[in-house]
Amino acid sequence: MMGTEAQAITSPVADIPLSPRFGWGWWVTLLVSGALVVLLGYTLLSIVFIGVGVWGVNAPFVWGFDLINYAWWIGIANGSSLFAATLVLRRHDLRTSVNRFAEGVALFAVICAGIFPIFHLGRPWLFYWTFPYPATYEVWPQFRSTLTWDFWAISTHAIVTSLLWYVGLIPDLATLRDRARRKSVRQIYGVFALGWRGSVRHWAYHQRAYRLVAILVLPLILIMQSTVAFEFAVTLVPDWHETRQPLHFVVTGLAQGLSIVLLVAMLLRWGLRLERYIDDEDVDLLGKLVLASALVTAYLYLDEIVAVLLSDKLTREATFNRVTGDYAGLYWAAIVYSILVPQLLWFSAARRSTIAGVFVGFSIGVGIWFDRYSIIVGGLQTDHLPSVWRTYSPTLPETGLFLGTLGLFAALLLLFVRYLPVVSMFETRHDEHEDKAS
Incomplete structure (x- = not known):
């Protein structure tokens, strides 16, 4: 492809991080996110100086918001990274438009998830004790x-x-290095570009490395999500001690990751005017994938009821308490938001609508959060000892910690959008060249 043609294709994407100004909307959103990050810092400091007693956890609720939000963030990370890795290995055309920010969403969600188990230790400065160093x-x-x-x-x-x-x-990064006007910006992008010159040898190494890492993601995601589920399954808590838990967490995590990718895709497409790169066909296909994941989630909910009816009496009582007891609203809210609302995507107009895409993506994310809340808190409410049965409600520090991680995620995503290309430019050039050649 000629140099002028390549520049015409990548300029709209490259100009976004290289632009000296970025609009007031980005700054306002970043300030709001920054305020939530400050709230996150305050709640973490309160945990360090006061202890986890500021949380609402008590017997039998040894886990509360900390595990709920940890499992929720891990679901986003696993679903989005599994989706991105699959597109890389399949060399699907959709990777051109969504892979870059899907990988970013996965990374930022992992960062948010890592906060919860560290501070759940009570003495987070001793987190390295979990590592088998030669003591x-x-x-x-x-x-x-x-x-x-x-x-x-x-x-x-x-x-x-x-x-x-x-x-x-x-x-x-090499493209941004070559297009940057200021020397300091060129040097920063140049350091991270690792001396990339676009030679045949560089491209061969890059494609091998990219596909190798994508291959590593697939078993990692299944193991990671299953590990979170086994934290429940290896206990003797009724309704937790079930072999179906890993499958439930993997499937709902994939639905959650796809929904956040859809949400971010719609916002970037609208906010950065990227309709050429994230076109109607891309969002239509992404909407179909989200709908399919919601249907599989519905099947798992139905399977859960059938499996429980065939289980022992204690498991049936614990499950029916989660469905009809004090936390029944969470269970039914999860079904409404993560299964019923996505049925809007049966309509082509809804799949291509920015408002509908944002609404459905946000809805599924909220629904899976209710699902995690229902499983963890609703499952612990009716343990083997009726004498300790009680209800749980999060405290202000727990709520602030969750809102703070939301702000951290949004701030990282905003900084990523500002300083890095949100759409893969080299994949776009490759696809444009193939289309013209055919």
């Missing part, structure tokens, strides 16, 4: 502890997801 006193981690599982799962997830995101960025 002088030969005191090794308790490998039966789910906190140790979380350490290995999150650290591995963060490394692989970062590699997938960064390796895909390298050619575009």
Whole structure:
């Protein structure tokens, strides 16, 4: 492809991070996100200086908002990274428009998820005890502890997801380096571009590395999501001690990741005027995938009821309490938001509508959060000891911690949009060349 043609294709994307001004809307959103990040810092400091007693957890609710939000963020990370890796390996055309920010969403969600198990320790400055380093006193981690599982799962997830995101960025970082006008900007992008010159040898190494990391993502995601589910399944809590839990978490996590990708795609398409790169066919296909994941989620809910009817009496009582008891509203809200609302996507006009896409994406995210709340809190309410049955409600520090992670996620996403290309430029050039050649 000629240089002028390539520049015409990539200029609208490259001009976004290289622009000296970015509009007041971005600044207002960043300020709101920054305020929530400050709230996050305040709640984390209160946990450090006061302790986890500021949370509303108590017997039998040894887990509350911390595990709910951890499992929720991990679902977003796993679903979006699994989707991005699959598109890379399949070489599907949809990867051109959504892969870059889908990988970013996965990375930022992992960062938010990692906060919860660390501060759940009570003494977060001793988090390195979960790592089997050669201690002088030969005191090794308790490998039966789910906190140790979380350490290995999150650290591995963060490394692989970062590699997938960064390796895909390298050619575009070189493009920004070559197009930047200020010397300091060229030097910054040049450092992270790793001396990329676009030679045949560079492209061969890059494609191998990109596909290798994408291959690593697939088993990692299944293991990671299953690890979160096994934190429930290995306990003796009624309605948790079930082999269906890993499948439920994997499927609902995929639906959650796809919904957030749809939400971000619609917002970027509208906010940055990227209709040429995230076109109607892309969002239409993405909407169909979200709808399919919602239908599979509906099947799992139905399967859960059938499995429970065939289970022992204690499991039936615990499950029916979750469906009809104090937290029944959460269970039914999860069904409404994550299963019924996505049925709007049966209509082509809704799949291509920005408002409908944002609404459905947000709705599924909220629905899966209710699902996690229903499983964790509703499952713990009726344990084996009726004498300790009581209700749970989050405290202000717990709520502030969750809102703070939402602000952190939004701030990271906004900074990513501002300083890095949100659409893969080298994939776009490749697709345009193939279309003209055919």
